[in-house]
Each structure stands twice: as C-alpha cells, then as structure tokens.
Amino acid sequence: MTTVYLVEFESKNRTAGTITKHRVCTSEGFITPRFDTEPDVTYLPVIEQAADISIALASYGNVTGDTRVEVGVTTLNNALDRVLGTRPWNDMLETDILFGQKLNVYVVPENGSRDTDAHAIMSAKMEWHETNRKQLILRPRDRTLDFDKQVLKATYTGAGGLNGTADLKDKTKERCFGEVPNLIPTYLGVINGKHTFSVNGGNPIEGVLAVYDNMAALNEVPSNPGQTQYSQDKTTGIITLGAQNFGRITCAVRGDKTAGVWRRTVGGLIRWGAAASGAMTAGEIDGATFDTFEAAVPYTVGRYFEAGSTETWRSFFDELARSVRSCNWYIDSLGKLKVGIVLPASGTPKAEFRLGVNTPGVTPRNTSRAVPAKQTVIKFARNLAVASDTEIADQVKELLPDLLSFSKNEFREARTAEDTNIINLYNDLAEVFTRETLITYRADAEVEAAATQADVSQVLQLYDLPVYEAWPDLQLLDVVKVYDNLPGFESGKLVRIIGRSINHKAGRYSFIVRE
C-alpha cells in the first residue's frame, strides 16, 4: 500500500480575519473514512513535494542548548490542469494571508483513517509563500523563532512615583527571575521622602535577601527604614532605603512570584516563559517531559533583565538550557514544546535497523569530534554588579573576605577533581572544560559539574543513519539499535536520535544519532 502525505494548512482572511483550513495530499488521493470524527472530507491531490525538514539537537561538544532546525519547502501544484479545473490557489492567495498560519504534515497509509492511522511529521507555522506560474510554495518556519520576542514589555511612563522619573520614560521595566545574588536595581527616585528602587517591574517577588551599599549589607526593617536600613514590599518588588545618601546600591533578590509561585528551576522558567511570552498556549507545552526534567534537574537558577534590556525569550531559554549539560529545548513533530537532556543511549530500543534490510548503513560524522575533558569547571552565581576597589566599603575589605572576593569576581567556580584516568589515556592532551551557567548555589553547581564531567570525558560519536521511510513514530531522543559492519555495530549498538531529516520528493530520510 502506498503512503500518502497530507498537508493541512490554514489561511487567514485579510478583512474578516476568518481562518480557513486547506487540505491537500500527494497524488494517490485521500478521503477520510465515514467513521472518522470528520467524515467524508476530501484532500486535493496537488502536492509535488510534501516536507523537507531537518532538525538536530545539540550534539556533544556543543552543549549549548541550541537546536538547529532547517526547514525546506512544501510545494503545491497550482497549474491550470484541466483535471482540476481552475488554478486552485489564485483566489485564496488574493484574499488571504499565509504568513504566521499553521502548517501540519502527516503521513498516512492509503485508505487509512485520518484519526487513527495518520502520524504527524511536522507541525510548523509558515513564512511568506512563493508563487510561480505552476506552483505555490509554502515555507514552514521553525517555531522556536516564535520566541524571538523581547522579554521586557511593560514600560515606565516617567510620570514620577512608582512610574519612574522622567529619564525612565518609555524604558522597559526590569524583571528578575529565580535567585540572583547581586544585581543593580532600577532607581525610581525619591518617593514619600525615601530613595526607592524597583527590582521586578512592579510584579510580586519572593523576597529581597540583602541590600548592599558599596557591598556593605544594610539591615531590613518592616517599615520606615532608618539610616542604615531598608524595607521591602514583596507584592511590588519595591525597596525603600532609609539612607539620605548612599554609594552604590546592589541587592540579592529572589525574584518573580507572579500567580503566587516562585519559579526558580530551568524547566519551570522555560515552561512558564513559553506561555507568558504569548508564543505558545498551555496545551502546546508537553507537561510530562517538563515534570520529568524538573525532577532530574532541580537546580535554582537566576536571571535579571535590567530596565531597557532587549533580550529575547529565545536567548533566555538558550541560556537556561545551557546551564545543564546536553540540555535542549525544542518543539517536536506534534508541535509540543519539550525540554530534555541528551543522555548516552541506553534502555530498550524503540526500533531496530539492520544494514541492507532497512538502512544502507550508518556513516560516522567525523567533523564534530571534540577533545575529551579531564576536568570541568562550572561557573555559577553570576555577579551582575562587579565592584571595583573604590566601590567596596572598608569594613567589607577588612572583615568579610568571602564577600570581598564575591564582589570583585563575575562568577564563582565549581571544579571537579582532575581525572587521572583521562590524563593517562590521552597523554595529557585532554582539556579543561569550562561553562558559564545561570546556577545560583554551589551545591547545585557541584552536582552539575560532576554530571558534566561524566558527559564530556567520553567523546561520543555522531552518525548519520539513512532509512527507507519516514518512521514517524520515532521522535527525537528515542533510542534505537543499529546493526552494521562498522566497529561497535556488529552485535548491534544502541544509539539515540538527536536529529532527523526528511526529503520526501527525493525519498531520502535519515536520522542523526549519537552513541
């Protein structure tokens, strides 16, 4: 039985804003059976090329959390074929737009059911389409690009009071997430006779842990602070200072607590941020993978966006993912947001591939072999307000060496012991692997350092695994077993899928796998 590709895409009417769903398929044709939830629906058989995508998670050595997705095009026939009648798409293209609308690709066996037999290959939104005389070319766009929006949106009006002084007019309000050990708050001016600072743009916080004046800690009082005191309002993230004069004010903050939850983990912040950014709805976030991830990675992290920052949610998620070894956030073929760690392959394989049977064999990717590491250094507890000598109070310099050291350095470091086995094995050519993270506490950083060292001390090989059909059931991070003649594969080797590529027109499908 042949396999039919279905593409369902939507268009939005320019004037009325109504969404129309269009259903097309490859030339075998498709009509939904009578027992489907949408029965007797026909698909127009005009697809010339169904899907051409390639997605790869960060592989070893690139523990960067960046997922690379390259999407090709879906080409529909727009010819004046007398079999079809008029050019099928011209009217629609005049009245509707396609940019930003949904495009989903499914594969289904001929005469199968759309409900039970169709597997999703790709769930995307569209870029601008291209037309030529005979074709309509739809261009899917990687959904992670939807997160290229600024994190900070609300602005100060500059009207005075909690709306900021005139120089803050139209500047975006700062936000603080997780726990940040040292940041520079936004100065709002003198309010009710006291110097006032804001740390979370007026949103509730978990609490301010310390306020420093030239790195000398001030005392907290519930209200009406005196000369060396401060008070805080947790529902608005506002710090009120008692001093008449002050040097350089910085603070340690446990940040954003909107909706009563202090979000402080990697998974928690990505999950919340995905919905808060507006780029995804709650239903598009795969709760189960986030729950598993948060149980495995409970570190406290912190990130402060100072007023006026133009950073995007996408770079924020990348930074969060980079705080954990081999961690990635990505959107799977069903359009759900997931986060996961690329572990070495283990467990029960979901499918088996054998040379000559369903694959022409694996090919090693030699370009990504990196140097093994003998030691890992995790940089954590980032100090966003590194102080120079003149900005540190004398009593700190003389009496508080740990605080002094913290104030002058951007990061604390957690370092694993040198691995003598690796040194001996690689003739001391192994490197020291260093990574900057958003982690806040030493205990978490040491756990992460140990786990990272376990990961970067083995240089796991990547392979290309071409296969003979789309294998829609296999998702990223699934484990499969491969039998081949290459070393290590003769009795079958478990590998983990970290990328896939589909070129339907050329009939080429392949996976990128890692040991």
Next chain:
Amino acid sequence: MRVIICDRNRIETSTISAMGWTNSAPASNVKNLPLSVPARSLTSGTEIAPVTLEGVFRQPETLIYAGLFTTNFRQSDDVKLELFDDDLKTEVAFDSDWTAVVPPLQDWRSMRWGASNFFRGDLPEEDFALYPTNVHMKIPLGRYKAWRWSFKGSGYIASPDPDINGNDANYHQVGYAWFSDGMELEINPALGSSDDYTPQDVVSQVEGGGEFVEPGTGFRSININLDQLSADQANKLLDLIKRVDFSRPLVYLPDLDDLALLFRYAFVGQNRSALKKTWRALGVDTTALQLKEITR
C-alpha cells in the same frame, strides 16, 4: 474488436441533484476529476429505496455510452441507468434494469470447484481490488435529455491493509461519471498495437546488491497503430486530438459489447501522443495513438 474513443463528457454541463449525498463530498464531485475527490452518498441503497444520482443535460445529447469511474461498489451490488426524453424524468427512453456491477469474467469450467467466485464467474474476492471498480453501460444510440443512476447494495471501504477485504461501507462512492457519444476507429489489423499495464513502483538499490521497492500506482495505456486511415477517419481523429490535447479526459473502450473486456481494459485517460499523420498513398494515411490512464 471495435475500439471506441469517447471524449466530450456531457456531464460537465449537466445539472445534478444533490439529494442523498453528503455536503463535504457532494454529488457535483462526479462532474470533474480528480478521481480521488469523489461523491459520497449518505446511506446505501436497497431495492425499494435505491440511492440515486440524477441530473439533466443542458440540451438533448446524443449518447452511446455511460460510465462510472472509481466507485466503491461490491461485485454483488447492482446498478440501474434510466434515460429520459424530458427534464421532469417522466418519459422513459431507456431503462437498463438492475445489472451487476461486474459482469461474468470467467468461464466456470476454468475455475476451481468451491472458489469464492465459482457461481458468478466474477473476480475472486482478493483480486477485486486490483482494478478500479468502473461501471460501463452501453446505451442505444439516441438523444436524451435527463438521466438517473440508481444503486443498491452495500459498497466497500478500502482498507489500508492489503490483506483485509474491505468492510461494508453503507454508502456509495463515485469518483467520476461519464456520458458521451464516441468515435469508432476502423482498426485494421495493425501489428504492434498494444494494451499495456505499467507498474509505477520505484526500485532502489542497496549496498550489497539488495533492492528495496517503494509501492506506486500503476497505470494502463494503449498504443494503437492505425496503418490505413481513410480521409474521413483522419479528419475526425484530428478534431479529437485538437479537442483534448494532453489535458482533457477521454475514455478508451475496446469493445462496447464485451463487458468482460471492458472491465479489464477500458479506462478513463488522457492522450499522450502528437498526431503524426503520415501520407502513405493517395487517400490512405498512417498514424499512431497513445492514451494513458488517469489514476488520480
């Protein structure tokens, strides 16, 4: 063999009644290709209450052939065609009465005792899905104004698993309907004419010599050599080719009286040949005609 080539499907200008057919796959889908965009009825027909597909031509049309292509009728289902002289469908000009969808194709003497198709002589159940279920009906030459097809039986649902026979559908499905006159070719016994079937599976080779095959949809085709065309035939053929080019549909009928032959070899297709009318002798020309089945 008396080969007939039909074009100018009169259903394109006919109005069709939508009653009894779904909204998402309405009766008007039989007026045009593709074959994979069919009309589906709401229920299946019985003798007392058959499912009907009926319509009125724009003007009285001369017909010799009616066909239904890519249907889901079972071999045991029956169809009936009535043609009328008037729009209101009161004056019956032709009534085919209930006829089987598939005519007897094989002599019972050539079959195994106890075979599933032994008594009716049609195709064994597992082979039925080999051919698109097309219904062909010969019409006595005449001018007709309105028409009505009636269907009874259960219909089948094609299964994605080729080893499972289709289940009862309880609806009827028709991809394309055809009413037309036709052009009879004077087939002189010309060597080299052929009925062809071409599989479209794609074979790819593996390292080590193995092969892997991706299934495709094969198509039937014909190559007819017409070695001695009279001037009249040549003119009619030129008109035909100019009308259809490569795009408009045609129906190829090997012999309108032999329903078994029609079931296996007749198809709706498109022309794929240029007309090369070679001058042989005064008043005698040669050309070849190549038609290819439309599978979608």
